Amino acid sequence: MEFINLSEKTQKSITSLQDLADLAGVSRATASRALNDSPLLNKKTKERLRKLAEKHNYSINRRASDFRLRRTRVISVVFMLDLRSDQHMSDPFFLDMLGSIADSLAEHDYDLLLTHAPMRNVLDLKESRVMRNSDGVIFIGQGEQHEKLNELAKGKTPIVVWGYPIAGKNYVVVGSENLNGGYQSTRHLLGLQHRKIAFFGNTGNPENAARHEGYLQALSQFEVEADADLKVDIPFEMKSAREAIIKFMASKKSFDAVVCASDVMALASISTFQELGLRVPQDVAVVGFDDIRLAAYSNPPLTTVRQNIQEAGRVLVESVLAMIKGEDVTDTILPSELIVRKSSGK
Amino acid sequence: MEFINLSEKTQKSITSLQDLADLAGVSRATASRALNDSPLLNKKTKERLRKLAEKHNYSINRRASDFRLRRTRVISVVFMLDLRSDQHMSDPFFLDMLGSIADSLAEHDYDLLLTHAPMRNVLDLKESRVMRNSDGVIFIGQGEQHEKLNELAKGKTPIVVWGYPIAGKNYVVVGSENLNGGYQSTRHLLGLQHRKIAFFGNTGNPENAARHEGYLQALSQFEVEADADLKVDIPFEMKSAREAIIKFMASKKSFDAVVCASDVMALASISTFQELGLRVPQDVAVVGFDDIRLAAYSNPPLTTVRQNIQEAGRVLVESVLAMIKGEDVTDTILPSELIVRKSSGK
DNA sequence: GAATGATTTGCAATCGATTGCAATAACTAC
DNA sequence: GTAGTTATTGCAATCGATTGCAAATCATTC
Helix, strand or coil: CHHHHHHHHHHCCCCCHHHHHHHHCCCHHHHHHHHCCCCCCCHHHHHHHHHHHHHCCCCCCHHHHHHHCCCCCEEEEEECCCCCCCCCCCCHHHHHHHHHHHHHHHHCCCEEEEECCCCCCHHHHCCCHHHHCCCEEEEECCCCCHHHHHHHCCCCCCEEEECCCCCCCCCEEEEECHHHHHHHHHHHHHHCCCCCEEEECCCCCHHHHHHHHHHHHHHHHCCCCCCHHHEECCCCCHHHHHHHHHHHHHCCCCCCEEEECCHHHHHHHHHHHHHCCCCCCCCCEEECCECCHHHHHCCCCCEEEEECHHHHHHHHHHHHHHHHCCCCCCCEEECEEEECCHHHCC | CHHHHHHHHHHCCCCCHHHHHHHHCCCHHHHHHHHCCCCCCCHHHHHHHHHHHHHCCCCCCHHHHHHHCCCCCEEEEEECCCCCCCCCCCCHHHHHHHHHHHHHHHHCCCEEEEECCCCCCHHHHCCCHHHHCCCEEEEECCCCCHHHHHHHCCCCCCEEEECCCCCCCCCEEEEECHHHHHHHHHHHHHHCCCCCEEEECCCCCHHHHHHHHHHHHHHHHCCCCCCHHHEECCCCCHHHHHHHHHHHHHCCCCCCEEEECCHHHHHHHHHHHHHCCCCCCCCCEEECCECCHHHHHCCCCCEEEEECHHHHHHHHHHHHHHHHCCCCCCCEEECEEEECCHHHCC
16 A cells, blocks of 8 residues: 555645645645745744745745735736827837836736737726736826826826826826937037927827927027927828828928937938938938937937836836835936937038 | 615625625526526526626626636747847847737737746746746747757647747747748849848758748759858847958958848848948848838838738737647748848849 | 426535634743 | 743635536426
């Protein structure tokens, strides 16, 4: 009989706390406390159970535990895409951001639930999986839905938004120095003696609006009057962007430089300018925003404003997690930095 | 007393099946069957309970249900990044792929767990969250870890890989016509009278090896002898790619065209060539692979091989889900298409 | 009206953990 | 040795669903 018991023991794999407890001759409760490092438990017992668990390659079933504790250890990430222009998630900036968030979440042993369907109304999320099956939500961008985000943030699920801190908001914001970024890039162009500087971007979006504000401040500092015709609403999606740029060019409005709201937009602009026979930077200088990896390898290499994406992801994650713990969390504004390359230089 | 009951009724929100059952005056079991459309149940009862649930905005707690049924309704997506070259997930191709997979999974009501830490050894995943807490895994790329993937695929968790079907594999593969893609692009260059065509890419990776094979077939068809010196191992990451290209150029090996294993690599090549004073396509024609969105907007616009990413995501997802259901799943090879643009033309 | 069979519904165990409270064991001091 | 503490451990309820089996209801037929 003995050998049968033995073989059974070695064969049966440890799949639950009960198995482990049986094997160790203790109760399930004790096993649970051991693996959770409860201070109630005797150190020796703890150690013994831990070793046993390790030996049998057992670890607590995360889902059962989460279920019991009524938490999910999941954070949803929602990309707020621009609807009008059918903006696609393929903007490399988004992927870098996502990667950075994924890294930080993994460090904290949280899972990431990805949602990227463009939404006409974020309030539709209210009773959705996104809100119900995650402990917190990170929105990438505010789009033009600030009010609705504000409403959504009234719920119990913590919400952190990558974007611009609008007065009166009741969600937590993490963002770059958008205003300063717009200011720096414009100032840089002004320093190069450009005076007819256009702004490409949709200012319905608070981040872009701030960048535009920085652009205006720089102009005013150099006593250049802002020309409303040089503020052009360019969609995010490249094909539509190209069309919008061609339309703008058809207006024959004269300009010698462009501040773009994103690198992808800047690259689309450069490509379109070149197609139309303009040289960059000789005829038009261009600066972007984001410093996506490709920016350094475009032709010409793109002058742009670098956002600290690694840090952004870290702070976004730490902010939601802190909110989940019930802590008070304040907004964070990360520094942005002008990276000068050839697209704006000599 | 009555009004108290009433107010309690309206106040208490329905959060579990028990609540709903109590409210309807049936058992929890009946409520469960109603919402799961069990054929056992009377239609009227079903309808009544469904309406009640809807009215109170209640739906079954997914996590409790999954827990009971011992499933996760989560699919892990693992990006197999090239380690040597520190390839970064920011390749837009990956993001498009991820978006497409996310869409398909959402349609099937599955969650997506993202993992993108570069792994020296995928076998490390064996006992990890990735395998334990998901019903199936999608790998993007095989890297150079075919053997290990094969080993991993012996486990119970279904695995589908985006890549190239290697003989003797025991995982399911979904991929593009890599060989044909390499063939088409090389043939195109040959048709333009190029004869000294280089191949940029790391052929340790099966997909790239297939693209290279297509390149060789085209050369041989045109009776051009393949020159081993023109097969250059370029890393994925742009900065290292640039260095490798500069090193190759320093060898003074003469060439008039390049077939690249990816668009990002092609863009880095073009940028480096231009930096070194070569004109594209006049001095060197370049073709890429993937047709990322930016390819059409580079300078010059990039000739490339388009992969059907939407379809790829759909098939990857449907393949894992079918495997989870226990069905027999075969490999899928999706068509790829040469897109001719200026970087290879006149 | 009773017997038979077909429909519906309910009981209660179960998935794998956590934890308040009670019970026991181990010390301490007198 | 006993009473009073304190340190450990176990009991059993619980989280929110699902489902095999038994019980109850209904319809049908003689």
